[in-house]
Amino acid sequence: MDLTLLYRGPLASCDYDCPYCPFAKRRDTGEQLRADRAALERFTDWARQQGSDDRLSILFTPWGEGLVRSWYRRALTELSRLPHVRRVAIQTNLSCRTDWLEAADLDTVALWCTYHPGQTPYDRFLGKCRDLAGRGVRFSVGVVGQPEHLDAARRLRADLPGHVYLWVNAAEGRAYTDEEAGTWTGIDPLFPYSRHPHASAGLPCRTGESVVSVDGAGTVRRCHFVPAPLGNLYDGSFRAALRPRPCPLTACDCHIGYVHLNTLPLYDVFAGGVLERIPAAVPATAPGAGPRLSLV
Secondary structure, X not given: OEEEEEEEOOOOOOOOOOOOOOOOOOOOOHHHHHHHHHHHHHHHHHHXXXXXXXXXXXXXXXXXXXXXXXXXXXXXXXXXXXXXXXXEEEEEOOOOOOHHHHHOOOOOEEEEEEOOEOOEOHHHHHHHHHHHHHHOOEEEEEEEOXXXXXXXXXXXXXXXXXOOOEEEEOOOOOOOOHHHHHHHHHHOOOOHHHHOOEEOEOOEEOEOOOEEEEEOOOEEEEEOOEEEEEEEOOOOOOHHHOOOEXXXXXXXXXXXXXXXXXXXXXXXXXXXXXXXXOOOOOOOOOHHHOOOOOOO
């Protein structure tokens, strides 16, 4: 079967200090880091042992920054070289070095990169993006749609290679006027999907059927946002619970959740790049990436 796994282990430390993130500048103890490493290696071993009957796609969504840790770089490299892994990707702030990708299979590995203005020099982040493009790595780049990020987003869109998709996430809890939304849509034509939470109660979703969330202990849930367990990855008990099921939540407001809703066309929009958030065709931006409007 084709199975997509969203893995989130216990890692919660990050080297950035974003004011909108509860894990900013958080430090894991040595014991916590060792536990995270052991959990990830157990998950990687499980993936390696799956036979040809399972085709796996894996997205790592750590609360913290994973790629500054050697075990995440090693896991992505090893998993990318397994014949039954279709895609392995990770969400990252790109603060890590990039030379580790030389050992990865670039047909399989991919990065979902987020630029956080104020946390890293612009030229350093852009240089890493250009390095990834030069290496032929699949990656998307994005920003959070905070008013103070607008000029940086425009600049990034202008400086990135044309084939690189720049996405914009609606800031949590922010209500955008039509004028504001139009400005961000000028940078990311797919921003309207992020602007409002998607009503999901009772609607069909691929999570719990062909997409599942896995934590460091191997507990399987339908997604990161529904706490009810389906079973455990390592004893195989989750498999009996896989089936079509409606969403039990009122709304879904995170891309890694609503992208799997059957009622949205996003599997077609992101065909071949669902996990790394790369559209099948990078949408054209408006000339000048939208009018210069104040979003304050």
